[in-house]
Amino acid sequence: xxxxxxxxxxxxxxxxxxxxxxxxxxxxxxxxxxxxxxxxxxxxxxxxxxxxxxxxxxxxxxxxxxxxxxxxxxxxxxxxxxxxxxxxxxxxxxxxxxxxxxxxxxxxxxxxxxxxxxxxxxxxxxxxxxxxxxxxxxx
Numbered sequence: 001x002x003x004x005x006x007x008x009x010x011x012x013x014x015x016x017x018x019x020x021x022x023x024x025x026x027x028x029x030x031x032x033x034x035x036x037x038x039x040x041x042x043x044x045x046x047x048x049x050x051x052x053x054x055x056x057x058x059x060x061x062x063x064x065x066x067x068x069x070x071x072x073x074x075x076x077x078x079x080x081x082x083x084x085x086x087x088x089x090x091x092x093x094x095x096x097x098x099x100x101x102x103x104x105x106x107x108x109x110x111x112x113x114x115x116x117x118x119x120x121x122x123x124x125x126x127x128x129x130x131x132x133x134x135x136x137x138x139x
Contacts, residue, residue, distance in 0.1 A: 032131060034094070035094045035131050036131050038091045038092055038093065038094060039091075039092065039130050039131060039136075041091040042090050042091045042092055042124060042139075043139055045088035045089065045090070045091065046113075046122065046123070046124060046139060048084065048088055049075070049079075049084070049087070049088065049113065049122050050122050052079045052083035052084045053065060053075075053079070053115075053120045053122055054120070055083055056078060056079060056083055057120055064117045064119075064120040065078030065079060065115075065117070065120075066078060066117065067103075067105050067115055067116070067117045071102035071103055071104055071112065072102050074102075074103040074104075074105065074115065075087060075103045075113070075115055076103075086101070087101040087103070087113075088101060089101045090111055090112055090113065090124055090125075090126075092111060092124070092126065092136070095111065095126065095128050095136075096110075096111030096126075098111075100112035100113075101113070103115050104125050107123075107125060107127070107137060108125065109125065109126055109127040109128070110125050111124075111125065111126055112124075112125050113125060114137070123137050123138075123139065124136045124137055124139060125137065
């Protein structure tokens with residue numbers, strides 16, 4: 001009687017099946033965790049901008065930064081470098097193709113920031129839902 005080492009074809013198929021089931025279960029959870037971490041980073045960046053606007057408001061006797069300029073320069077001229085080193089990015093690459101740090105003056109779902117001088121309101125310029133199903137612009 002001869003001893004053969006190695007796997008039989010059935011054992012190999014069973015191993016592949018088990019690995020496939022594990023991947024089928026874990027990959028969606030991992031993707032969800034990646035999306036949630038991007039949302040968390042964006043929420044942190046939003047807090048940084050809101051804090052900088054609040055300090056600017058306090059330092060300038062109740063005046064919010066102007067919203068004049070292009071989306072690329074809006075808020076940047078007032079907040080950089082005194083209140084922020086740079087304008088942070090919206091890190092939602094699972095919803096938008098690129099990370100943006102531009103600032104719009106109206107909600108138009110471009111995946112960047114939105115700012116209003118009326119009350120210093122800053123939010124994410126997105127009509128899409130987050131991983132919890134809430135509108136991102138309501139953060």
